Amino acid sequence: MTGKTLGxxxxxxxxxxxxxxxxxxxxxxxxxxxxxxxxxxxxxxWYTSLxxxxxxxxxxxxxxxxxxxxxxISSVIGLLGAIGIYSMRRRGYQIMLFATNIxxxxxxxxxxxxxLLWFVRFLPxxxxxxxxxxxxxxxxxxxxxxxxxxxxxxxxxxxAALDLGAGELYAFIRILMPQILPGVLSGFLMAITxxxxxxxxxxxxxGAGVNTLSTLIYGEIRKGIKPEMYALSTVLFFIVLLLLxxxxxxxxxxxxxxxxxxxxx
Amino acid sequence: xKKLTTVVLIGSMIVSLLSGCGxxxxxxxxxxxxxxxxxxxxxxxxLDPDMLDKFTTExxxxxxxxxxxxxxxxxxxxxxxxxxxxxxxxxxxxxxxxIDEGEAQPIDFxxxxxxxxxxxxxxxxNKAIDPxxxxxxxYFWGTIGILYDTTKVSGDIDSxxxxxxxxxxxxxxMQDSMRDTFMITLKYLGYSLNTTDESQIREAAELLKKxxxxxxxxxxxxxxxxxxxxxxxxxxxxxxxxxxxxxxxxDLEYVVPKEGSNVxxxxxxxxxxxxxxxxxxxxLDFLCRPDVAMANFEFIYYSTPNDAVINQMDDExxxxxxxxxxxxxxxxxxxxxxxxxxxxxxxxxxxxxLKAQ
Amino acid sequence: xxxxxxxxxxxxxxxWVIGFTVIPIFFIITKAITDSNGSLTISNLTAIFDQLxxxxxxxxxxxxxxxxxxxxxxxxxVALILRSSHIRRKNIILFILILPxxxxxxxxxxxxxxxxxxxGIINHVLKLMGMEPLKLINTPGAIILGMVYDYLPYMLLPxxxxxxxxxxxxxxxxxxxxxxxxxxxTRIILPLSLGxxxxxxxxxxxxxxxxxxxxxxxxxxxxxxxxxIIEQEFTVSMNWNLGSxxxxxxxxxxxxxxxxxxxxxxxxxxxxAL
Numbered sequence: 001m002t003g004k005t006l007g008x009x010x011x012x013x014x015x016x017x018x019x020x021x022x023x024x025x026x027x028x029x030x031x032x033x034x035x036x037x038x039x040x041x042x043x044x045x046w047y048t049s050l051x052x053x054x055x056x057x058x059x060x061x062x063x064x065x066x067x068x069x070x071x072x073i074s075s076v077i078g079l080l081g082a083i084g085i086y087s088m089r090r091r092g093y094q095i096m097l098f099a100t101n102i103x104x105x106x107x108x109x110x111x112x113x114x115x116l117l118w119f120v121r122f123l124p125x126x127x128x129x130x131x132x133x134x135x136x137x138x139x140x141x142x143x144x145x146x147x148x149x150x151x152x153x154x155x156x157x158x159x160a161a162l163d164l165g166a167g168e169l170y171a172f173i174r175i176l177m178p179q180i181l182p183g184v185l186s187g188f189l190m191a192i193t194x195x196x197x198x199x200x201x202x203x204x205x206x207g208a209g210v211n212t213l214s215t216l217i218y219g220e221i222r223k224g225i226k227p228e229m230y231a232l233s234t235v236l237f238f239i240v241l242l243l244l245x246x247x248x249x250x251x252x253x254x255x256x257x258x259x260x261x262x263x264x265x
Numbered sequence: 266x267k268k269l270t271t272v273v274l275i276g277s278m279i280v281s282l283l284s285g286c287g288x289x290x291x292x293x294x295x296x297x298x299x300x301x302x303x304x305x306x307x308x309x310x311x312l313d314p315d316m317l318d319k320f321t322t323e324x325x326x327x328x329x330x331x332x333x334x335x336x337x338x339x340x341x342x343x344x345x346x347x348x349x350x351x352x353x354x355x356x357x358x359x360x361x362x363x364i365d366e367g368e369a370q371p372i373d374f375x376x377x378x379x380x381x382x383x384x385x386x387x388x389x390x391n392k393a394i395d396p397x398x399x400x401x402x403x404y405f406w407g408t409i410g411i412l413y414d415t416t417k418v419s420g421d422i423d424s425x426x427x428x429x430x431x432x433x434x435x436x437x438x439m440q441d442s443m444r445d446t447f448m449i450t451l452k453y454l455g456y457s458l459n460t461t462d463e464s465q466i467r468e469a470a471e472l473l474k475k476x477x478x479x480x481x482x483x484x485x486x487x488x489x490x491x492x493x494x495x496x497x498x499x500x501x502x503x504x505x506x507x508x509x510x511x512x513x514x515x516d517l518e519y520v521v522p523k524e525g526s527n528v529x530x531x532x533x534x535x536x537x538x539x540x541x542x543x544x545x546x547x548x549l550d551f552l553c554r555p556d557v558a559m560a561n562f563e564f565i566y567y568s569t570p571n572d573a574v575i576n577q578m579d580d581e582x583x584x585x586x587x588x589x590x591x592x593x594x595x596x597x598x599x600x601x602x603x604x605x606x607x608x609x610x611x612x613x614x615x616x617x618x619l620k621a622q
Numbered sequence: 623x624x625x626x627x628x629x630x631x632x633x634x635x636x637x638w639v640i641g642f643t644v645i646p647i648f649f650i651i652t653k654a655i656t657d658s659n660g661s662l663t664i665s666n667l668t669a670i671f672d673q674l675x676x677x678x679x680x681x682x683x684x685x686x687x688x689x690x691x692x693x694x695x696x697x698x699x700v701a702l703i704l705r706s707s708h709i710r711r712k713n714i715i716l717f718i719l720i721l722p723x724x725x726x727x728x729x730x731x732x733x734x735x736x737x738x739x740x741x742g743i744i745n746h747v748l749k750l751m752g753m754e755p756l757k758l759i760n761t762p763g764a765i766i767l768g769m770v771y772d773y774l775p776y777m778l779l780p781x782x783x784x785x786x787x788x789x790x791x792x793x794x795x796x797x798x799x800x801x802x803x804x805x806x807x808t809r810i811i812l813p814l815s816l817g818x819x820x821x822x823x824x825x826x827x828x829x830x831x832x833x834x835x836x837x838x839x840x841x842x843x844x845x846x847x848x849x850x851i852i853e854q855e856f857t858v859s860m861n862w863n864l865g866s867x868x869x870x871x872x873x874x875x876x877x878x879x880x881x882x883x884x885x886x887x888x889x890x891x892x893x894x895a896l
Contacts, residue, residue: 018774024733025733105877108832109869113865213726217728483843496739
């Protein structure tokens with residue numbers, strides 16, 4: 001066996017490792033028997049009971065709503081913040097950069113608990129508390145996606161526009177914004193992803209009756225097997241697959257982007 | 266291209282968000298929302314979620330439903346104050362603790378229509394934790410015992426001994442619940458499960474530590490499903506799990522060991538923070554209604570104190586000792602009462618040591 | 623751009639940072655240095671050295687360390703192999719390797735649970751083949767497996783990124799100068815890839831040290847990691863002071879570790895951004 005074939009086998013094994021569990025979930029979602037190992041025939045019943053299950057559907061909408069709202073809010077505050085940080089002098093810049101990194105370096109559990117302790121003092125836990133928590137941990141990602149774009153920005157074009165008589169705001173919107181927009185969009189998408197996948201912070205800061213997919217699934221796992229969960233996994237997997245294919249079509253640009261970012265830092 | 270797809274994505278998310286809001290609307294038959302909200306705290310898998318929707322449809326009162334797996338978790342979440350609960354369902358000794366600490370409000374049972382459905386036996390039962398009979402509404406009751414796979418065991422299973430003698434090492438699931446695990450150990454050792462004698466409790470802790478390597482897992486609600494799925498041979502479970510266990514896997518049987526066990530009752534309390542007492546009482550009354558109580562019973566198959574439900578049951582169910590524990594079984598069982606804080610602290614410490622081992 | 627005016631734009635963010643990052647940390651530290659009566663104490667901070675907690679801490683560090691090393695060992699060959707293969711397929715394979723990262727991580731652990739259960743898929747297949755079932759779940763090994771499964775993509779991405787972007791010219795030059803494959807690997811690829819490995823380690827080591835979810839689902843309640851103990855102090859034992867104390871010690875530990883490794887998640891975050 002040549003080295004090349006061995007290599008391909010190895011990669012295939014890794015892929016198997018990563019995907020076997022997911023494949024199992026998908027197959028079991030169509031299993032008529034509740035058993036995890038015995039095939040009881042093909043059925044779509046778990047999918048129908050999934051849609052009829054109000055708590056799962058509720059959690060689904062909560063998750064999307066939370067992700068979207070927190071991504072939106074953190075993108076706005078983050079964009080303004082990134083511009084603010086970029087314009088600071090050295091000391092302020094370094095302090096703010098450090099402060100921005102804190103939620104990312106800190107363990108989830110510590111962030112979640114710290115927020116819980118703080119919220120309990122003045123805010124009843126509910127959707128709002130989770131939303132605030134999500135914005136808090138999304139902001140660093142947004143800012144760190146936008147900052148590099150600000151640094152790469154061509155300020156001379158802007159100044160040229162000003163010289164030619166454009167107003168400041170107009171020049172900003174027409175010249176600078178398009179250059180940083182990819183960063184804003186990346187930040188927005190990062191925020192949505194982080195929000196949708198979060199468990200620990202949501203677990204500590206959510207209120208009664210508020211459940212995201214993660215907390216709901218965690219609760220359901222502790223209760224016992226629910227085949228609706230398998231159906232849910234399958235649906236989510238294909239949604240994610242579709243989303244990623246859509247957003248990643250010009251994929252070879254990924255390498256270019258990562259490269260420049262690395263050299264900058 | 267990327268910008269376009271991203272915009273499309275965002276757009277579709279907005280659409281899904283809006284349709285999500287629309288999806289939560291009730292059918293045309295429902296009573297309009299009154300704006301009242303009840304925050305209800307219960308054990309997990311203990312109330313049919315369809316009944317919550319039914320309540321909202323009939324009364325317009327919204328329910329925010331929160332779940333916990335053990336009494337300790339419930340107590341902690343309640344006490345932490347982050348969420349203001351209106352109604353709590355918890356176990357006997359925890360009910361007593363909350364009542365003694367002044368956390369419960371009296372409920373006007375006379376104003377409720379369906380509470381007479383609850384058999385007098387259980388009101389008496391609750392006198393131990395609620396002497397005035399004004400705070401706690403019985404919900405479900407039962408015993409603790411062993412659920413086991415008859416095809417995988419040899420000999421009779423009638424004693425707690427099987428959990429501790431090493432015959433079934435690696436095949437046992439114990440409860441991830443502090444009091445329950447200690448309770449059965451104390452009973453096995455021949456002590457009262459309400460003992461405050463430190464040496465007895467420590468003896469139980471030592472036995473549990475010795476047993477730990479043989480224990481496959483410490484679980485609460487998943488225990489039954491693990492035995493059903495064949496991942497373990499036996500598990501310590503509540504009597505209510507027995508019926509469903511047997512239903513999913515006919516080889517499974519339930520037994521209350523001869524050394525005795527715990528007979529428990531879970532009741533509803535109205536918290537002192539509850540302001541909308543009328544709505545809360547409506548909900549409690551709703552739970553006692555024959556059709557609702559029947560639905561909840563069929564959701565979990567625990568022993569119900571509600572006569573109206575028992576009368577409606579098939580004979581097969583009525584005679585099933587898992588559904589209605591026989592007097593023989595309950596006669597060897599003790600009720601768990603609360604303990605003083607020193608003993609509770611001792612339990613906490615020993616439990617932590619056991620888990621950390 | 624008017625500097626001072628654009629600096630003002632940052633004000634909402636600064637307020638947010640103070641309000642939701644700084645103040646909560648202040649509160650958790652306060653809770654950590656007081657006891658339930660409100661009097662000052664350092665017992666919560668030193669609690670991590672108690673016998674009970676020490677065991678959990680050691681186990682958490684051990685498991686996290688093993689998982690991280692395993693992730694590195696598994697990822698490195700993937701990067702090397704991909705590097706020397708066709709260009710066309712690279713993107714797609716990268717894509718497929720990263721895809722699981724985007725799936726809800728609890729669902730992925732659930733999937734793992736089903737496979738390694740005592741009567742799960744692996745054991746079922748073994749039984750069918752007439753072999754003895756393996757004791758996989760509810761062991762420290764199960765937790766390591768779960769952590770590696772969960773965090774592997776987070777290590778793959780930066781490692782792949784750093785190795786794949788080593789310019790081919792350097793390798794060519796080295797070969798021209800007489801290096802054999804071993805030399806190229808140890809003297810060129812390895813040093814240049816350390817950046818990626820460092821990022822990967824930050825993304826894996828720290829979260830896995832503070833894990834409690836995987837331990838709960840795959841550990842059967844038998845294995846207590848530091849994350850579990852902290853979680854239980856908050857949800858079961860009601861000892862918030864102790865829980866905070868342990869969290870603060872954890873936070874200090876984590877900050878020190880990330881300074882040692884020197885990599886900020888910044889880089890990987892930007893790398894993760896599409």
